[in-house]
Amino acid sequence: MKLVEYTDRRLYCEKVEPFLLQKEAENNLTLGLIGTFHRTVPAANVYTAIVEADEQIAMTLLMTPPHNLILSINEDVMSERMMIETVRSLVQNGMHFPGVVGERKWTEVFARVWADETSRRAAIAMEQKIYIxxxxxxxxxxxxxxxxxxxxxxxxxxxxxxxxxxxxxxxxxxxxxxxxxxxxxxxxxxxxxxxxxxxxxxxxxxxxxxxxxxxxxxxxxxxxxxxxxxxxxxxxxxxxxxxxxxxxxxxxxxxxxxxxxxxxxxxxxxxxxxxxxxxxx
Missing domain, CATH: 3.40.630.30 (Gcn5-related N-acetyltransferase (GNAT))
Known part of the structure; x- marks a missing residue:
């Protein structure tokens, strides 16, 4: 497992768009936001990263403060062990998130591990459904x-x-x-x-x-x-x-x-x- 953080938004877009487009409707939030990166220069505090495993994208991470961290998951690759390692890497890197949003199963795993590793409280703010x-x-x-x-x-x-x-x-x-x-x-x-x-x-x-x-x-x-x-x-x-x-x-x-x-x-x-x-x- 490798957490790769990007400061070059163009490279991030090139890396993640083909993966995200495999489930375009489900990933509309992340895709819509990175689409704006093609038209405008994103703020310096925008956070963009991916988790890779066996040369595959396991997860994309994107945050535009003050909004929540957005996760897009490759369910064929992601595992609980990998999520734990990801969260520990984020904590080591000094990251702070007001919250997280994404596909329910793995977002709840991320939140549970984040709460354990940071001694913070995780609470569901909204249960959602995406429609097409x-x-x-x-x-x-x-x-x-x-x-x-x-x-x-x-x-x-x-x-x-x-x-x-x-x-x-x-x-x-x-x-x-x-x-x-x-x-x-x-x-x-x-x-x-x-x-x-x-x-x-x-x-x-x-x-x-x-x-x-x-x-x-x-x-x-x-x-x-x-x-x-x-x-x-x-x-x-x-x-x-x-x-x-x-x-x-x-x-x-x-x-x-x-x-x-x-x-x-x-x-x-x-x-x-x-x-x-x-x-x-």
Whole structure:
């Protein structure tokens, strides 16, 4: 087993992309992030590494602070012994992680070993499922229409983004930071709305893309407007729109929210992997 850390992001991308593309939909988070490395220079504190065994990739590691470490696992190669050795190497190298996210089985092993080796507490922050969609099912749409968000919606969508981040156990975000990010999203034409009586009632975002797919994220409906089918209509129409340019869509769900999981399956999304987000304290 060998832990190889990369400061040259170009070399890292060349090394890991062929491996990650073998399970493109499941690895959409890592692939989407390294895709940005081709377009922009990543921050100096971004962490990129691989674990190799017998000249094969056993695991990729990527962290963009302050976010969690992301693991992508080669289940044919990874072993508990190898995971223990990996964690011990990371500890020796002085690494610190706020948490970890990835395929459930091996991410839980990593977290358990990390807690043992660092005397930190590991706690599940969110149990997730990754879904894939290749064709949108026919569903009963709620009243209203689908549209691209514009800057006139910016103040409201900034508030929605803050609420979304708090609801989904993401790192807290200030109203100023949310405002800046939302303005950029709107300029990129990546945020879409469901409108009822010309009022925004739900949003969803075109997020990171991979070679053949694209992720749907930031799905949000205010509490007082939930249960009316607005999110279903918004996600269905956004997915249909994205499938004009991509072979498939992916999204993550919180397993603690059975309503959203049911909604996505009715639209046509199928589960492909259990994922877990674990925090260290």
């Amino acid at each position: 969609l290749k064709e949108v099912s026919a569903i009963q749409q709620s009243r209203g229409k689908f549209m691209l968000a514009d800057l006139s919606h910016h103040p409201l969508l900034t508030e929605w983004m803050v609420d979304f981040m708090n609801y989904t156990n993401e790192p807290p975000i200030s109203i100023e930071n949310a405002a800046g990010r939302m303005k950029q999203f709107i300029k990129e034409k990546s945020v879409f709305l469901w409108m009822a009586d010309d009022i925004p009632v739900s949003m969803a975002k075109k997020s990171r893309s991979t070679k053949n797919g694209v992720c749907v994220s930031l799905v949000y409906t205010p509490d007082e407007l939930r249960g009316k089918g607005f999110a279903s209509s918004c996600v269905a129409e956004l997915s249909r729109h994205l499938l004009e340019d991509y072979a498939f869509c992916t999204l993550y769900t919180d397993l603690a929210n059975p309503t959203s999981n049911s909604i996505y399956q009715k639209i046509g999304y199928s589960p492909i992997q259990d994922s877990v987000m674990i925090s260290f304290s």
